[in-house]
Amino acid sequence: MNTSAEPATLPLPPATGGWQEGDPAGRRSWVTLDGPLPLEAGGALPGVRLAYETWGRLAPDGSNAVLVLHALTGDSHVAGPAGPGHPTGGWWDALVGPGRALDTSRWFVVAPNVLGGCQGSTGPSSARPGGGRWGPAFPYVTQRDQVAAEAALADALGIARWAAVIGGSMGGMRALEWAVGRPERTGALLVLACPAAASAEQIAWGAVQIAAIRSDPAWQGGRYHDAPAGGGPYRGLGIARRIAHVTYRSEPELGARFGRDPQPGGHPWRGGRYQVESYLDHHATKLVRRFDAGSYVTLTEAMNGHDVGRGRGGAAAALRRVRMPALVAGVDSDRLYPPGQQAELAAAIPGADRLRTIESPYGHDGFLIETAQVGGLIEELLSQA
Numbered sequence: 001m002n003t004s005a006e007p008a009t010l011p012l013p014p015a016t017g018g019w020q021e022g023d024p025a026g027r028r029s030w031v032t033l034d035g036p037l038p039l040e041a042g043g044a045l046p047g048v049r050l051a052y053e054t055w056g057r058l059a060p061d062g063s064n065a066v067l068v069l070h071a072l073t074g075d076s077h078v079a080g081p082a083g084p085g086h087p088t089g090g091w092w093d094a095l096v097g098p099g100r101a102l103d104t105s106r107w108f109v110v111a112p113n114v115l116g117g118c119q120g121s122t123g124p125s126s127a128r129p130g131g132g133r134w135g136p137a138f139p140y141v142t143q144r145d146q147v148a149a150e151a152a153l154a155d156a157l158g159i160a161r162w163a164a165v166i167g168g169s170m171g172g173m174r175a176l177e178w179a180v181g182r183p184e185r186t187g188a189l190l191v192l193a194c195p196a197a198a199s200a201e202q203i204a205w206g207a208v209q210i211a212a213i214r215s216d217p218a219w220q221g222g223r224y225h226d227a228p229a230g231g232g233p234y235r236g237l238g239i240a241r242r243i244a245h246v247t248y249r250s251e252p253e254l255g256a257r258f259g260r261d262p263q264p265g266g267h268p269w270r271g272g273r274y275q276v277e278s279y280l281d282h283h284a285t286k287l288v289r290r291f292d293a294g295s296y297v298t299l300t301e302a303m304n305g306h307d308v309g310r311g312r313g314g315a316a317a318a319l320r321r322v323r324m325p326a327l328v329a330g331v332d333s334d335r336l337y338p339p340g341q342q343a344e345l346a347a348a349i350p351g352a353d354r355l356r357t358i359e360s361p362y363g364h365d366g367f368l369i370e371t372a373q374v375g376g377l378i379e380e381l382l383s384q385a
Ligand SMILES: CC(=O)SCCNC(=O)CCNC(=O)[C@H](O)C(C)(C)COP(=O)(O)OP(=O)(O)OC[C@H]1O[C@@H](n2cnc3c(N)ncnc32)[C@H](O)[C@@H]1OP(=O)(O)O
Pocket: 001, 002, 003, 004, 070, 071, 072, 073, 074, 075, 091, 248, 263, 275, 276, 278, 279, 280, 282, 283, 286, 362, 365, 368, 369
């Protein structure tokens, strides 16, 4: 049982992300785009850098590359050793390696940190060309901008076409954008627990989280990156994470696991906490130590803007372009991105058959936790790639 509570102040994370400096695993690389990245909403972003990790070896003809795209607070560390920000190693450790679903004796696996993120790629906490940090001047970026940056990474690596693109949640949104926007470069597609477009309720959850961050006086309009240690909007980010984490789990799981039990050390009636409260405090503290609030806002705004049909005649027309082999899966207990949304995707994507279901009590986080089932889907997809 963990009894940690949110500290009053936390050390400011390294300006450009919790794990960038020192990179203990020594395996992360970067590419820097030569020119400014044109943005969907207008303007261009100069000095874009994408961090990425790879596993396996690229075949001489470049045909064995698989792109894995992380979710909101994930990063490039899909698999590998523990380090700062990754106390237990990679977030899909069980799926990458010799003999695993992403068998590195056959496949070359590439995972970038998303544009707008804070673990090595350019985001609001990054240095701005000309001096200072981007902060509130960091532009609005969309999934299509993020995928454009990833396409530049693919070019730099000599990968003309991915054998497969795989992503869950926010990573699924980018995977969809690859398949719709760059079908000639997407050999096969696996989309987990994400919609064709963010729904009103999903936008609402995101908006509440953004409001929590912006209401923290330490947010300072997003100009906090050069504040003295302890000066970031940690409370707001922690509240955002608590809200989000409830949506990532299921009501039956929380009920069975925590019920109404008080956390040992103090009854809620006498100033203590419920167990579930302590659990949320713990996840808030963990995130605040490794993630930048400005990136959280930037990426949440991008997710709220997700609409694969924008400017393409609607989602149905856009998804008709997805003719490569595709699997779409949802988690049966996901209340954030309910499986009905993935059923719609599966029905609209010509390359997909029926909806695949990940059975899990854990809700949306099932796509991270149920690695045996996800591994089965990956193996099935790669058998068609
Ligand atoms: C693709 C991506 O984006 S992934 C990036 C990685 N994602 C994250 O880190 C997101 C945050 N974490 C999560 O979403 C989840 O923890 C997952 C999906 C990674 C793992 O889920 P689970 O294995 O079910 O872990 P769970 O949610 O139960 O959390 C376990 C933690 O809660 C703590 N905990 C459990 N009960 C309590 C309690 N009553 N009070 C305080 N802490 C508690 C445990 O001690 C454990 O702590 P630790 O993680 O520091 O070891």
